[in-house]
Amino acid sequence: MTQKSSYFQYPSLKSNNEKFMPTIKDPNNLDFKIKKSTSDDAAAIVSLVNQESERSGAVLRISKDEAIKWIANGTSLVAKDVYGCIVGHISANVWPASGYIELRSFVVNPSFRKKGIGIRLVINMLKSIKKRYGDRQIISFTNKFGSGKRILTANGFKPFDYEKVPKELFSIGMPHRGKKEHGYMVFVLKCSNAKSKLNNFGG
């Protein structure tokens, strides 16, 4: 597949064979929709998430199988621009032993950030989790700086002791508790305490 030149491409990934997202024609066009992901979206989701992982380390790399699992489970949302291109993603992963529902692979394409897509993805995901699973505990890792932390707190998430995170959540690659200076924080929210307000996030 020929790669289109106008798509924002991280330099460090130029040489690999991952499929990149389709061309973004107008990053300033605010018209986007949040939709349930379908199997057709899987490759673009993986590309979006793994490019961010490579660039900033703010999210873990994912496989196509993981993306497909979330899609099949109905716990994956995408933000699409007017041309149907995927510009943002969030998933919810249910941890079987602890029962925690973890927000995973929450990424907005850098060209589309600070337009309110991120907070809308979170609000829609919280509604979807509540509808599907009831009043569960939701958990999210985030880096200490950047919009992720502020989006979580704006929705009612509270900081949680990293040492108390159930062991199973570390099985996929987050830095283990006890490891100092890893730069991540963890936040939790009981679904019924969600504020789900746009506050000052462009709403």
Ligand SMILES: CC(C)(COP(=O)(O)OP(=O)(O)OC[C@H]1O[C@@H](n2cnc3c(N)ncnc32)[C@H](O)[C@@H]1OP(=O)(O)O)[C@@H](O)C(=O)NCCC(=O)NCCS
């Ligand atoms: C975290 C992330 C998904 C947020 O996506 P986003 O679409 O930029 O999020 P929003 O636009 O809703 O909010 C981001 C900021 O834009 C501001 N904003 C939103 N709409 C705006 C508007 N219309 N005009 C001006 N500012 C606006 C918000 O106030 C917020 O400000 P802050 O960074 O000072 O807190 C994105 O930064 C990202 O992909 N980061 C890398 C991966 C990551 O860290 N994931 C989070 C793991 S929890």
